[in-house]
Amino acid sequence: MEELILDIGRWLVSGLQGLGLSAAWADLVLLLVQWGCIVGIVTANVIVLIWLERKVSGFIQQRLGPNRLGPYGVFQTVADAMKLMTKEDIIPSGADRTLFVLAPMLFIIVAVMLYVVLPMGRDMAIVDLNVGLFYFISVGSLSTICLLMAGWGSHNKWSLLGAMRSVAQMVSYEIPLAFSLLGVVMIVGSLNLGDIVAAQQRVWFVLLQPVAFVVFFVAATAELNRGPFDMPEAEQELTAGAFTEYTGMRWALFFLAEYTNLVAVSALASTLFLGGWQGPLLPSWLWIIVKTYLVMLVFMWLRWTFPRIRMDHLMSLSWKVLIPVSLANIVVTGAGLELFRAMGW
Amino acid sequence: MYGKGLLKGMAITLRHAFERDITVQYPEERPRLQERFRGRLEFHFERCISCGLCTRACPNRVLSFESEAPLPGLKKKRLLTYTIDLQYCMFCALCVEICPTDSLYFSHQFELTCARRGDIRAVYHRPPELDEKEREEAERTARAREAPGEEAAPAADEAKRRKQVEAVKAALVKNPARALGRVLEDENDIALMAAVLAADEKKAATVAALLVEDPDKARKVVAGLLAREKKARPREGGGGQ
Numbered sequence: 158m159e160e161l162i163l164d165i166g167r168w169l170v171s172g173l174q175g176l177g178l179s180a181a182w183a184d185l186v187l188l189l190v191q192w193g194c195i196v197g198i199v200t201a202n203v204i205v206l207i208w209l210e211r212k213v214s215g216f217i218q219q220r221l222g223p224n225r226l227g228p229y230g231v232f233q234t235v236a237d238a239m240k241l242m243t244k245e246d247i248i249p250s251g252a253d254r255t256l257f258v259l260a261p262m263l264f265i266i267v268a269v270m271l272y273v274v275l276p277m278g279r280d281m282a283i284v285d286l287n288v289g290l291f292y293f294i295s296v297g298s299l300s301t302i303c304l305l306m307a308g309w310g311s312h313n314k315w316s317l318l319g320a321m322r323s324v325a326q327m328v329s330y331e332i333p334l335a336f337s338l339l340g341v342v343m344i345v346g347s348l349n350l351g352d353i354v355a356a357q358q359r360v361w362f363v364l365l366q367p368v369a370f371v372v373f374f375v376a377a378t379a380e381l382n383r384g385p386f387d388m389p390e391a392e393q394e395l396t397a398g399a400f401t402e403y404t405g406m407r408w409a410l411f412f413l414a415e416y417t418n419l420v421a422v423s424a425l426a427s428t429l430f431l432g433g434w435q436g437p438l439l440p441s442w443l444w445i446i447v448k449t450y451l452v453m454l455v456f457m458w459l460r461w462t463f464p465r466i467r468m469d470h471l472m473s474l475s476w477k478v479l480i481p482v483s484l485a486n487i488v489v490t491g492a493g494l495e496l497f498r499a500m501g502w
Numbered sequence: 503m504y505g506k507g508l509l510k511g512m513a514i515t516l517r518h519a520f521e522r523d524i525t526v527q528y529p530e531e532r533p534r535l536q537e538r539f540r541g542r543l544e545f546h547f548e549r550c551i552s553c554g555l556c557t558r559a560c561p562n563r564v565l566s567f568e569s570e571a572p573l574p575g576l577k578k579k580r581l582l583t584y585t586i587d588l589q590y591c592m593f594c595a596l597c598v599e600i601c602p603t604d605s606l607y608f609s610h611q612f613e614l615t616c617a618r619r620g621d622i623r624a625v626y627h628r629p630p631e632l633d634e635k636e637r638e639e640a641e642r643t644a645r646a647r648e649a650p651g652e653e654a655a656p657a658a659d660e661a662k663r664r665k666q667v668e669a670v671k672a673a674l675v676k677n678p679a680r681a682l683g684r685v686l687e688d689e690n691d692i693a694l695m696a697a698v699l700a701a702d703e704k705k706a707a708t709v710a711a712l713l714v715e716d717p718d719k720a721r722k723v724v725a726g727l728l729a730r731e732k733k734a735r736p737r738e739g740g741g742g743q
Contacts, residue, residue: 216519221527462515463508 158440162281166191191283195272203416207234210457217461244405249312252402256310261403261410264303268417270296275424276351278434278442289350290342293425294335297380300418301327304389304399307411311402319398322468323389327380329475334376336483340369340490341429354433363430366490370430372483374455377422379471382415384460388468423452540593540608543586545626549605552579556597556606562590565597573636575643580636584626588614663714671710674699684713685721691728698731 166187173183208223208231215222223230248257274289276282286292301324308320342348344365345356353362363370379386389398400411427433427448434441436448466474526533535541543564552569568582598606616622673681678696679689686692699706705727712720 213519216523217515219518219521219524221523221525458512458515462511 159279161440162278162442188283195269195283199269199272199413199417199420202420203413204234204238206416206419206453207237207412209453210460213454213457214461217458238409241409242406246407247402247404249402251312253310253312256306257402258310258407260303260307260310261407261414263306264300265410265414265417267296267299267303268414268421271418271421274350275421276354276428276433277424277445278440280351281434281442282351285349285351287347287349290338290348290353290429293350293421294331294338297418297421298327298331300414301331307403308399311399313402315396316399316401319389319401323382323398326382326386326388326471329472330376330379330386330479333372333475333479333483334380336480336487337369337372337376338429339483339487340366343487343490343494350428350433354428354435357432357435361430361432366430366486368482368486369490370426372479372486373426373430376475376479377426378456378459379475381419381422381456383419383456385463385466386471387460387465388471391465394465419453419456420449423456424449426452535610535612538608539610539612540595541610541612542608542614542624543588543591543593543597544607544609545584545586545624546605546607547581547584547626547629548632549603550581550584551603551605552581553602555600555602559596559600561594561596562592564588564591573640575640575647576636578636580628582628586624586626587622588624589619589622666714667707667710670713671706674706674710681713682724684717685724686728694731695724695728698727 169190170180170183170187173186174180178186211233212222212229214220223233226232226236248254271293273284274282274286274292282289304320304323304327308317308323311317341353341362344362345353347353347356356362378384382389390400391398400408403411424445427445431448431452433448434445436444439447550567552567554567557563557565557567564587565585566587567584569579570582572579593608595608598608614622670681674696678699679692682692682695686695699709709720709724709727712723
């Protein structure tokens with residue numbers, strides 16, 4: 158079971174070479190297949206996640222959630238996707254067409270790009286990048302630009318204001334997010350996600366870096382635009398901020414990308430703090446799925462528990478609490494590392 | 503400690519997540535309605551006395567009716583139709599409260615959707631069997647007036663008197679203050695008397711009969727009984743003086 162997916166890849170490559178393709182071409186085909194797998198995983202995950210989110214919110218509010226379409230309402234999201242795809246595609250007359258059309262596409266592309274470096278099992282990162290974490294954070298921050306594009310391209314002042322609000326929030330929270338990860342990087346001494354997972358053989362970093370984990374979790378919630386920090390969307394107060402003018406599938410792409418980001422960030426959280434794919438009995442790729450889903454359930458639990466925070470509180474939480482705390486965490490971690498080194502561990 | 507409130511909130515939502523869901527799956531499951539639930543306003547045709555209090559009480563003029571003069575010899579007006587135009591009803595229950603014969607009531611039927619606007623208007627027509635019943639009754643009274651029965655009247659009086667006595671007897675047990683208030687003033691005396699009468703059914707029957715027929719004599723008898731009782735139980739009776 159452990160080698161199942163890797164075996165499929167090897168079998169594919171050797172089969173192609175057997176058909177007379179050169180090794181380089183076979184690898185290229187493999188890369189395309191892997192890309193297809195990522196997109197498949199993303200789409201399937203989003204469909205499951207939206208259903209799960211509705212069910213979780215329903216249970217928390219003592220409702221049933223969707224239950225009419227299929228067993229336990231599992232086909233509800235499929236029906237919704239159908240509806241979104243058949244909707245009319247409206248582009249406002251004053252909109253900057255290029256930006257307006259490009260923004261959702263780039264948003265989803267950036268979200269899918271995150272998956273390239275995630276180790277989805279033992280030796281199962283698509284690209285084993287030695288600056289994997291750095292790549293993840295820098296690509297992740299690109300989504301801010303897409304939001305701004307959407308807001309600007311809509312030619313609607315409220316969309317633009319919503320986009321600027323989102324950008325302010327996401328830029329502010331990127332800093333504690335990156336700082337909180339530095340503690341882990343300092344302990345491991347590597348930015349390679351595979352190395353970070355390997356370093357957690359004995360003890361998970363959530364135990365060594367609990368403060369960093371909490372800061373990471375809060376900052377990630379804000380980065381993902383999820384409740385209680387879902388200021389950019391705030392569907393009860395605004396009409397979805399930067400997404401106001403979007404309809405049908407274009408709007409759905411934003412939605413898709415947000416859930417894709419959720420999966421990516423949850424996977425990152427389990428990789429960095431919860432031991433990644435390591436675990437007994439089950440194959441490694443199943444372990445990362447289990448952990449990722451548990452982290453996502455906590456994200457949902459948070460969202461359906463807390464009321465939305467006020468914008469100025471949101472900002473002061475980042476600049477006055479999370480950044481100082483994560484900086485202090487780096488200092489303490491560094492001092493501790495030096496201390497242990499001096500003691501000869 | 504920071505974050506304690508957050509943890510508490512999360513504990514609450516987690517607990518709710520595993521509690522029983524309160525959703526009622528409506529078309530398959532029927533909601534459990536309280537007894538006083540106000541569903542469709544409905545009407546007992548036979549009880550109505552066409553007094554018109556309901557139409558006056560209704561703030562929205564939901565109710566209307568047509569009636570005509572009673573058959574000769576009868577007192578009750580003949581109600582012809584009764585209309586409840588439910589589309590204007592705000593379910594305030596003023597008509598239900600004011601109706602002296604409880605003809606109006608709220609049923610538990612709450613699915614009031616109609617395909618056409620006129621369908622929500624409920625018109626009650628006079629049931630034919632009611633006509634028959636009334637005609638018979640009118641004939642009977644007419645016969646009685648022509649040849650008043652010799653025995654019938656006293657017998658009826660006697661029955662009426664016996665009913666009244668029974669009612670007073672019941673009142674003596676249930677609400678002695680009111681029943682004996684006509685013959686006794688002092689609260690302690692009433693309480694004492696009630697105790698005596700509750701203990702002795704024969705006395706209670708006598709007093710009840712006297713209360714109905716001859717209040718003066720009843721007052722004397724009760725006073726006598728009271729004096730005797732006080733003599734027998736000086737301590738308790740003395741308290742009231």
